[in-house]
Amino acid sequence: MPRRLAPVLLVFLVAFSACRREPPTLTEPGAVLDSLLSRTRAHYEGIRGFTVVTDDAVTIFTREGPDSLLTFSARSVSNDSLQQPVALSYALPNVIALVDALRSTARLAGFDTVGARRVYAIESADPAAFAAAARLLPGLRAARIAVDAETFDLLELRLTQPAGDSANAPVVVHRVRYDDYRTVDGLTLPFRQAAITEGLRALIPEEQRIVEGGNLALAEERAALLPPGERERRLREIRQRKRYLTEGILEDEVVVREVRITTGAPPPAAPSLSPAPPASPNGPPR
DSSP: OOGGGHHHHHHHHHHHHHHTOOOOOOOOHHHHHHHHHHHHHHHHTTOOEEEEEESSEEEEEEEOOTTOTTOEEEEEEESSSSOOEESOOOOOOOHHHHHHHHTTTEEEEEEEEETTEEEEEEEESOHHHHHHHTTOOSOOOEEEEEEETTTOOEEEEEEEEESSSSTTOOEEEEEEEEEEEEEETTEEEEEEEEEEEEOOGGGSOHHHHHHHHHHHHHHHHHHTTSOHHHHHHHHHHHHHHHHHHHHOOEEEEEEEEEEEEOOSOOOOOOSSOOOOOOOOOOSSOO
16 A cells, blocks of 8 residues: 555544444433433424324324424324224324333333344333323333434333233233334324234133134135235234234234325424323223
């Protein structure tokens, strides 16, 4: 190598190394929660409303007021010509409520992985206090959120609780995963959400397993005769139900197909984050 090129190469390697430097590791749970709030604030800053289109529904979100930066009212209608009101199809992660409920009892459980992402695992050291703050039913055994260690997006909420009041009641784990974050016209949303409930097999009577399993086999034969789009949707529902019967796992996934931003002047920026009523994932997610 020519001697005169060595200093140039050294400068290049130093600059390249600086560009690839890992973000600093946070050691306090409060710092992770603050970063999560800041990241979520940036997702919705200046957005007055938007519409999310999924396979089955259209969900319209409207900012509730100028001082409710992360609080949107939402309603869903069927994704067809009738546009009938339906159950809420796509829900925003209620980050403010989670952080507010976790703040006083949070502990940093270290690093973990969700999918292929490295995450901070934040757990509640007092699940009963978290349940009371989040307005959940009593009996919660554990509460945890997973925060992306690089982007500080919320990737998972996990709650563990008994399926009944008896001491021998099976333990059920509810997980909500938020994945595939994308930005559309300044709004960042998870384009894939999955609600998963595990540990239900012991609650399914054997008779139900046999009878419903036979009915699903017949339904699978009929579904094979449907038009392609409807066939795939119906077969997916049948596979999910079979998994529930055989493994005791309920799973429901929502994939965003389109996002449209509401036009018009946005409301004034909020001076502070205003807590929103928390969603209560009591029982299996739908």
